[in-house]
Amino acid sequence: MVKERFTFVFSPETYDKPITYHLVKDFDLKLNILRAEITPGEEGHLLAEIEGEEDNLRRALEFLAAEGIEVIPTHRQVTVRQEECVHCGACTAVCFSGALAMNREEWKMEFRPEKCIVCGLCIEACPLRIISVGFGGGKAGEA
Amino acid sequence: MAKKTFAEINEKIKKGEAVVLTAEEVVAMADEQGLKATAEKVDVVTTATFGPMCSSGAFLNFGHSDPPIKMAKVWLNQVPAYTGIAAVDAYIGATELAEGRDDYGGAHVIEELVAGKSVRLKAIAQGTDCYPRKELEGYISRESINEAFLFNPRNAYQNYGAATNSTGRILYTYMGMLLPKFGNVTYSTAGQLSPLLNDPYLRTIGVGTRIFLGGTQGYVAWHGTQHNPSKARGENGVPVGGAGTLSLIGDLKAMTTEYLKAAVFKNYGVSMFVGVGIPIPMLDEDMARFVTVRDREIKTTLLDYGVPGRSRPTLKVVDYAELKSGFVELNGRKVRTAPLSSIYKARQIAATLKEWIERGEFMLQEPAAPLPADATVKPLDVKELD
Numbered sequence: 449m450v451k452e453r454f455t456f457v458f459s460p461e462t463y464d465k466p467i468t469y470h471l472v473k474d475f476d477l478k479l480n481i482l483r484a485e486i487t488p489g490e491e492g493h494l495l496a497e498i499e500g501e502e503d504n505l506r507r508a509l510e511f512l513a514a515e516g517i518e519v520i521p522t523h524r525q526v527t528v529r530q531e532e533c534v535h536c537g538a539c540t541a542v543c544f545s546g547a548l549a550m551n552r553e554e555w556k557m558e559f560r561p562e563k564c565i566v567c568g569l570c571i572e573a574c575p576l577r578i579i580s581v582g583f584g585g586g587k588a589g590e591a
Numbered sequence: 592m593a594k595k596t597f598a599e600i601n602e603k604i605k606k607g608e609a610v611v612l613t614a615e616e617v618v619a620m621a622d623e624q625g626l627k628a629t630a631e632k633v634d635v636v637t638t639a640t641f642g643p644m645c646s647s648g649a650f651l652n653f654g655h656s657d658p659p660i661k662m663a664k665v666w667l668n669q670v671p672a673y674t675g676i677a678a679v680d681a682y683i684g685a686t687e688l689a690e691g692r693d694d695y696g697g698a699h700v701i702e703e704l705v706a707g708k709s710v711r712l713k714a715i716a717q718g719t720d721c722y723p724r725k726e727l728e729g730y731i732s733r734e735s736i737n738e739a740f741l742f743n744p745r746n747a748y749q750n751y752g753a754a755t756n757s758t759g760r761i762l763y764t765y766m767g768m769l770l771p772k773f774g775n776v777t778y779s780t781a782g783q784l785s786p787l788l789n790d791p792y793l794r795t796i797g798v799g800t801r802i803f804l805g806g807t808q809g810y811v812a813w814h815g816t817q818h819n820p821s822k823a824r825g826e827n828g829v830p831v832g833g834a835g836t837l838s839l840i841g842d843l844k845a846m847t848t849e850y851l852k853a854a855v856f857k858n859y860g861v862s863m864f865v866g867v868g869i870p871i872p873m874l875d876e877d878m879a880r881f882v883t884v885r886d887r888e889i890k891t892t893l894l895d896y897g898v899p900g901r902s903r904p905t906l907k908v909v910d911y912a913e914l915k916s917g918f919v920e921l922n923g924r925k926v927r928t929a930p931l932s933s934i935y936k937a938r939q940i941a942a943t944l945k946e947w948i949e950r951g952e953f954m955l956q957e958p959a960a961p962l963p964a965d966a967t968v969k970p971l972d973v974k975e976l977d
Binding site: 534535536537538540541542544550552554555556569572573575576577 | 641770775853854855917929934935
């Protein structure tokens with residue numbers, strides 16, 4: 449079993465496809481929607497945690513690609529320029545998913561992208577402005 | 592025990608025999624060996640903090656152009672600097688914003704100067720017989736200008752209230768983003784490592800005390816603005832909430848961006864992380880008691896920033912062991928806590944200062960004058976206009 453978080457990016461042509469139905473029914477995946485912004489006629493984004501057999505997940509991702517839906521693993525979405533971090537902890541005040549958390553031994557901020565729900569609050573909270581995000585289809589890691 | 596003097600401790604430092612511990616290490620030693628032995632064996636305890644300190648800035652002297660100019664208005668990377676002093680002197684305040692921007696300010700200019708980068712200077716003047724030039728624009732750097740010294744009117748707060756938010760919306764404050772309905776708590780001191788919490792009555796810290804400032808040696812210039820030694824204290828003498836403050840000075844040209852960093856607080860403005868370290872001499876057993884203060888013995892008020900008045904209500908008193916645990920209990924609920932002052936950096940500073948003293952590169956300086964012991968803070972109550 450694997451558990452991963454993805455952002456699905458829908459184009460104006462693909463926004464109305466019932467993909468959650470297919471993921472559950474055809475690939476036996478457990479799907480938990482964490483965040484969604486889908487407007488008919490425009491681009492849409494859906495952030496979901498998916499749990500299931502590794503092989504099923506792989507086939508599901510192939511299916512989505514064939515349907516024209518872009519899939520971005522969340523760990524590629526939020527970027528922290530950690531070498532510049534002063535470990536003040538301001539970002540951890542707003543991170544409810546626990547992706548940004550203080551290591552209370554060393555008092556260093558640690559980023560665990562697999563926990564991130566791409567809410568974006570940390571971008572505003574970081575006094576050094578070293579966190580960036582690409583929920584809008586962008587891939588922060590590649591910016 | 593026999594009391595030690597500054598001079599005796601400095602003699603040991605010179606010989607390379609001084610025993611120096613950080614404020615965290617000395618707690619561990621006292622736990623194992625007791626106060627008396629700790630007071631005898633240890634000579635100096637290093638304390639430190641690295642937090643956002645708005646009341647910071649730098650005096651610059653640009654040098655004279657030819658023909659000379661008496662600058663009436665000055666901008667550095669579009670950030671206005673105060674120049675109502677002599678011809679080419681200016682003060683750049685950390686929180687001053689660049690015109691038309693809310694995410695770049697004086698702190699960024701200071702950081703860029705420290706980094707050795709070029710900064711764009713623009714000046715205008717009325718033109719006088721002795722200073723005929725009316726305009727000047729070009730680039731300056733740390734190397735090109737005469738002097739640059741940090742002069743911070745209020746740094747190193749002795750304790751500070753923790754913050755939370757009772758309202759239904761996110762509050763954007765200098766205490767960071769406070770989430771609605773008591774969604775989080777932020778705090779901003781280094782706790783048991785913090786300088787003035789280790790010398791609660793400021794017995795050893797006064798005008799002229801040599802300190803670590805921004806990566807180099809600096810000095811306590813004066814008491815800080817809003818210095819409030821009259822704040823209520825716990826049994827151990829440690830004030831509960833913001834109390835004493837320091838005004839600090841040091842050579843900006845010798846500082847490093849590792850210990851001086853611009854900070855942006857959304858919808859509040861710009862501030863500056865300042866790294867401060869203060870050595871505390873172990874003069875006697877009383878000092879041993881003070882420097883071994885533990886997080887659980889340092890209490891502060893938890894304030895509701897949802898109330899926009901001058902006196903924010905205290906929701907409860909919390910200690911730093913609770914704050915640092917990651918949660919405090921509030922109204923029967925566990926609320927997440929987060930620091931704003933970097934304990935990681937504070938540890939680096941305390942360790943660096945310890946090294947300097949051990950190597951004999953940093954001598955203790957006995958204060959030339961004590962800081963006020965009975966000052967209070969006045970509110971602003973202006974006489975209303977008729």
